[in-house]
């Protein structure tokens with residue numbers, strides 16, 4: 753009853769209003785504290801992805817970071833930020849796809865993939881330690897992108913300077929040149945690059961097959977008449 757009466761009293765309602773306002777202001781102040789405390793925008797880390805590499809800084813200072821991810825490749829890629837002390841080639845994996853069961857995922861580009869030439873920003877606030885950036889996509893029938901080299905490591909430590917990504921590996925540069933239509937020596941087979949092309953071929957074949965089946969059905973039904 754006392755509660756009801758309190759709520760009914762205008763002054764009590766006003767007091768409550770003030771309390772909630774105070775709580776809201778305190779909450780907002782708390783939320784803004786990290787920004788005010790550091791007095792600066794998140795540091796920016798460039799991340800380049802392509803066939804089949806991830807290039808980024810070797811180190812970064814602790815705190816809020818913005819990762820500017822760019823897909824320089826022809827295929828869709830992703831970037832997953834995980835905390836890990838493992839060597840870049842030591843993640844448990846099957847057929848080039850890493851087992852994500854034990855991963856501490858801190859950020860990930862929007863699934864299913866970042867399209868060719870696409871960009872995306874990831875945000876994370878990191879403490880000192882070691883981190884990996886991984887593309888864990890895998891097309892049917894070929895090794896996963898992680899197994900083909902799409903992984904990069906960097907260390908977060910106080911006072912570290914962010915560096916620009918290294919140039920893409922030579923193999924990736926050759927692929928990019930070939931993709932751009934520059935004259936290159938004839939290739940007998942791009943073992944690593946077939947998956948998505950095979951995918952397109954399969955869709956075309958499926959389409960042709962559908963047309964044939966439909967046409968065949970019409971011919972049959974006409975013959976029956």
Ligand SMILES: [Cu+2]
Pocket residue numbers: 828829830887888889897902
């Ligand atoms: Cu990839």
